[in-house]
Amino acid sequence: MASQGFGFPRQAAARPHRLAPQRAEEPVEEPETPVTLADDAELDLSADEAATRVEETLAALDAELVGLASVKRRVREIASLLQVDRARSQFGLTSSKPTLHMSFTGGPGTGKTTVAMRMAAILHALGYIRAPRVHVVTRDDLVGQFIGHTAPKTKEAIARAAGGVLFIDEAYYLFRPENERDYGQEVIEILLTEMENERGNLVVIFAGYPDRMATFFSANPGLSSRVPHHIEFEDYDHAELMQIAELMVAEENFRFDEEAREAFADYLTRRMQRPNFSNARSVRNAIERCRLRQARRLVGLDRPLGKQDLIVITAEDVRGSSLFAPAADG
Numbered sequence: 001m002a003s004q005g006f007g008f009p010r011q012a013a014a015r016p017h018r019l020a021p022q023r024a025e026e027p028v029e030e031p032e033t034p035v036t037l038a039d040d041a042e043l044d045l046s047a048d049e050a051a052t053r054v055e056e057t058l059a060a061l062d063a064e065l066v067g068l069a070s071v072k073r074r075v076r077e078i079a080s081l082l083q084v085d086r087a088r089s090q091f092g093l094t095s096s097k098p099t100l101h102m103s104f105t106g107g108p109g110t111g112k113t114t115v116a117m118r119m120a121a122i123l124h125a126l127g128y129i130r131a132p133r134v135h136v137v138t139r140d141d142l143v144g145q146f147i148g149h150t151a152p153k154t155k156e157a158i159a160r161a162a163g164g165v166l167f168i169d170e171a172y173y174l175f176r177p178e179n180e181r182d183y184g185q186e187v188i189e190i191l192l193t194e195m196e197n198e199r200g201n202l203v204v205i206f207a208g209y210p211d212r213m214a215t216f217f218s219a220n221p222g223l224s225s226r227v228p229h230h231i232e233f234e235d236y237d238h239a240e241l242m243q244i245a246e247l248m249v250a251e252e253n254f255r256f257d258e259e260a261r262e263a264f265a266d267y268l269t270r271r272m273q274r275p276n277f278s279n280a281r282s283v284r285n286a287i288e289r290c291r292l293r294q295a296r297r298l299v300g301l302d303r304p305l306g307k308q309d310l311i312v313i314t315a316e317d318v319r320g321s322s323l324f325a326p327a328a329d330g
């Protein structure tokens with residue numbers, strides 16, 4: 001038997017009554033009704049247009065994000081879950097929509113926000129959310145300063161995220177056990193209700209450092225039980241950070257020369273041991289400062305510049321960092 005593509009087979013519904021005449025050049029998409037497949041039909045999961053878009057996003061995730069093997073595996077699993085759920089509904093197999101609230105735990109700059117954006121693209125491609133949108137908030141966007149201000153603020157944030165993803169960065173700041181009248185508790189209660197009521201219209205991602213997130217969830221078991229997907233982001237090692245640096249430099253049409261590459265590796269070794277090291281974000285910031293020093297060097301050159309001059313970052317541009325100063329402390 002010929003297998004069918006994975007798009008929902010549809011039949012045209014009756015022409016809807018129109019309230020206002022449409023201009024001829026604006027074709028109106030007819031609403032379509034899904035058709036339930038026969039019990040002996042077969043589906044080719046990979047022949048769907050949505051599956052193609054998901055594969056493209058997953059391939060971009062692989063190519064553009066260094067490392068993160070277990071994160072990429074979990075994103076694939078969630079994509080598979082939704083693909084199979086779509087296939088089941090085509091056969092009329094009813095089940096509740098999967099709950100996709102998640103926690104992303106990991107150190108700073110490990111790619112949590114970036115992966116959230118890719119996740120939103122996948123959830124959208126598979127029809128789980130209406131828009132591939134991520135609304136990023138922190139405690140200050142949700143908690144009001146006075147009585148009566150918190151609920152409207154939280155509800156406004158939820159309304160802005162509706163149909164997409166609400167990404168709550170450093171979510172544990174919502175919970176301050178030392179102050180039992182803290183308005184953060186009100187936010188958690190509203191979230192609990194909305195995560196249940198708006199299931200299928202809103203995905204909430206709680207993000208932050210692993211240890212603090214663990215404390216946050218164990219202190220809020222109601223919330224924890226509504227978050228079935230926990231994805232952990234590891235700190236990057238030196239080799240991965242070097243690859244990230246090469247990727248970022250190439251994306252901006254720059255290039256390290258051989259000595260600059262060595263100097264940057266040396267820089268990273270030093271930077272990783274210092275306070276406030278933020279993984280890939282620290283790499284991005286370091287590259288910005290290399291660009292600044294390259295510009296300063298080029299402007300000071302007493303000769304015309306060629307294309308290669310503008311592309312190449314040299315060891316001097318890297319070693320100008322204060323980390324290489326004899327008594328570096330900043």
Ligand SMILES: Nc1ncnc2c1ncn2[C@@H]1O[C@H](COP(=O)(O)OP(=O)(O)OP(=O)(O)O)[C@@H](O)[C@H]1O
Nearest residue numbers: 064065066107108109110111112113114244280281
């Ligand atoms: N694996 C990676 N490969 C390439 N670039 C990456 C990778 N991870 C992160 N980046 C880049 O590093 C920067 C910081 O990443 P991102 O903001 O996603 O981290 P984060 O975990 O959300 O950080 P924070 O928790 O501090 O907000 C971004 O510019 C992102 O593109």
